[in-house]
Amino acid sequence: KNQVEQSPQSLIILEGKNCTLQCNYTVSPFSNLRWYKQDTGRGPVSLTIMTFSENTKSNGRYTATLDADTKQSSLHITASQLSDSASYICVVSVHWHEKLTFGTGTRLTIIP
Amino acid sequence: GAVVSQHPSWVICKSGTSVKIECRSLDFQATTMFWYRQFPKQSLMLMATSNEGSKATYEQGVEKDKFLINHASLTLSTLTVTSAHPEDSSFYICSAKRDRDPNEQFFGPGTRLTVL
Numbered sequence: 001k002n003q004v005e006q007s008p009q010s011l012i013i014l015e016g017k018n019c020t021l022q023c024n025y026t027v028s029p030f031s032n033l034r035w036y037k038q039d040t041g042r043g044p045v046s047l048t049i050m051t052f053s054e055n056t057k058s059n060g061r062y063t064a065t066l067d068a069d070t071k072q073s074s075l076h077i078t079a080s081q082l083s084d085s086a087s088y089i090c091v092v093s094v095h096w097h098e099k100l101t102f103g104t105g106t107r108l109t110i111i112p
Numbered sequence: 113g114a115v116v117s118q119h120p121s122w123v124i125c126k127s128g129t130s131v132k133i134e135c136r137s138l139d140f141q142a143t144t145m146f147w148y149r150q151f152p153k154q155s156l157m158l159m160a161t162s163n164e165g166s167k168a169t170y171e172q173g174v175e176k177d178k179f180l181i182n183h184a185s186l187t188l189s190t191l192t193v194t195s196a197h198p199e200d201s202s203f204y205i206c207s208a209k210r211d212r213d214p215n216e217q218f219f220g221p222g223t224r225l226t227v228l
Binding site for chain 1: 216
């Protein structure tokens with residue numbers, strides 16, 4: 001069964017600090033992995049998308065890594081800001097298939 | 113580019129009534145759109161895949177007669193929740209695929225439905 005697991009479930013950090021969110025997946029055959037940011041009451045917004053051959057991809061203060069061998073990904077947020085408070089969802093897609101497999105998300109709270 | 117809108121952003125209705133939610137791709141044509149439902153503190157669950165000009169494909173456990181989907185044009189898909197009940201209260205999100213980005217789905221801002 002295709003699954004995506006994220007950890008931690010929730011995280012609280014001080015403004016300005018860095019943090020790393022984890023994603024493990026069992027989706028096969030793998031096509032690509034995306035990280036989305038979802039603000040409360042809003043739709044998900046794409047942060048990064050990585051294919052099998054990509055190990056890392058950055059988008060401003062967000063850096064995603066992918067280890068296709070161990071089927072793990074991480075999202076590193078640098079110098080966190082209050083506006084980073086949101087849910088971060090790891091989403092994996094199966095090769096040649098439209099459906100996405102969603103992780104349950106990590107709820108990140110940045111406190112001043 | 114690749115903006116998806118939803119209308120309304122929130123709606124409150126009485127039990128037994130029907131509610132229509134619109135999903136529009138504003139600056140691109142979307143042959144395929146998707147409808148998701150999200151309960152509090154849970155992830156998105158795919159309800160159905162909507163293809164322009166054909167019947168929607170529903171996920172297992174989703175009642176097609178209750179959740180009517182129409183994708184009459186390349187920029188508009190609608191989800192109608194018929195005879196809504198309190199347990200239908202949820203956050204409904206649509207997404208759309210753009211032909212030149214076959215691996216990407218662009219999400220709308222969501223519609224909060226509350227059934228009293």
